[in-house]
Amino acid sequence: MKKIHESHSDKLTIIGISVDSHSVWMEGLEKHQLPWLNLNDFLEYGGYASFYGVHAIPFYVLISPDGIIEKIWMGYRKGMFEEIVKTI
Template sequence: MEDSTRCTVIIFSASWCQPCHKQLPVQKEIYQKLKDKVDFVTISIDEKKTIKQWQEFVKKEELPWRSLLAYQDIAGVRGKYYVPHIPHTILVYPDGNFEPFNLWEENEINKLYALTGN
């Protein structure tokens, strides 16, 4: 995590995941409101053969936050963060604990705003 005093939103996605792509406008909106208080990271679970498509997607969509590729150990990343499916998002607290986080749920978004004083 970039700053251990801040929460981090980790978004698990892939180039071929259309539901993931549909969430992007909501993610960008929340990011714009909280970018000075919360770190955002997308972790792509694309396999090696689709890395280029992921890179093109990131460029086309102009993702304003960091994007990482997990192709070298997709199973390990999914296991470590309990990612049963994608799209999947988790909220990582400054102490390293984390929990699933649903960007489509208003109460979840409000919780994030409350954590950051917004």
């Protein structure tokens, strides 16, 4: 995601939403130094994760400037980031 952020930050806003506990979330932020907005749901799978139907992590949602969900990627598979870039 860092590479996608670097190459597409002019037309893409990334927002990370964690379902981890506060301590695990803070450790991850410090370790990975993610350059985009990072939030924590603190409700684990009961808040935003439930709203968007998250059943696997990572979970990516591409939302248009109009607020329309264009595409969802769930879990990880080979070639996924290339597909995300192509979709953007």
